[in-house]
Amino acid sequence: MARQINIEEDRDMALREGVSVLASGHPVAIPTETVYGLAADATNPVAIARIYETKGRPQFNPLICHMASLAMAEDHVTFDPLSRRLADAFWPGPLTLILPLKAESPIHSLATAGLDTAGVRIPEGFAAELINAFGKPLAAPSANSSGKISSTSAAHVEADLGDRVELILDGGASPVGVESTIVKIEADGTARLLRPGGIVAEDIERVIGVPLMRPEKASAAIEAPGMLASHYAPTAAVRLNAVSLEAGEALLRFGDADVSGQENAAVIIELSRSGDLVEAASRLFDAMKTADASGAHSIAITPIPHHGLGEAINDRLARAAAPRP
């Protein structure tokens, strides 16, 4: 059973304890107006990896980064005029905007799944207070295990994830009950509805004055965000399940076993010497980038177990190793 604090009974304690668990690098189940979120520090890769682990999510989908204010959002992403108009009209509220990440944003690549954009929204009420008290954006998917429907009460969260989360902040039933609407304004001004949700499309169209491209109409919308091989593919070739190293290859190593030929590696990067999949997941995107930056023609990766987060890690590695278009 997870510890539960009712925010109506003791808001100060809920804020204090929420901040304390978040600061320790662990997820907290929080009420938002849409659904309960499983929130963690969006700048801390281990904390984000724990979200995926807790949900048993097979893939590293990009997560929505929740902000306390427009000022906080502007520290991390840039707004085109239409997105800005939508933010002014609907924030705080159930609208997520996909916006370009600023280079200096400390939001971790594990929260954005390596994309150069972030899904951003300002939630209403207690969640925004908590983010404000924490001082950093919170990455938060819905608080349910992968494949199950989203939780809209603390009791739902407890039933689904109670044995895997430390703290559930009980804010009663989620008023909206469906996830946020996700909109992306493209560079050419095309407005795309990526996910229907808590704010109806017609209200959005009224504000921006142009029709929203629905997923089935917008050709590029069939892209499952973050799922394209090219988002993960480094310049170098990728060789999986390597048990020996060829001269000049970069080595990504899981566990502490020696790999024959490793003395000729361009660079050796440890995903987790202790064989911890959470640690390996939190380092994965950075490790791939560092290996690629070494200039090696090929990145060899030692076998990674398939259980737990290993499934997601192997999924991403398989995409990185897949034939390039």
Ligand code: TXA
């Ligand atoms: O109402 C909500 O949005 C809830 C509450 C907790 O805020 N959160 C939620 O998060 O539904 P999640 O992780 O279940 O949904 C994230 C969605 C995914 O469909 C993902 O593909 C999309 O947001 N997304 C996030 N970042 C993106 C990006 N940079 N580009 C495109 N899509 C993105």
Ligand code: MG
């Ligand atoms: Mg979800």
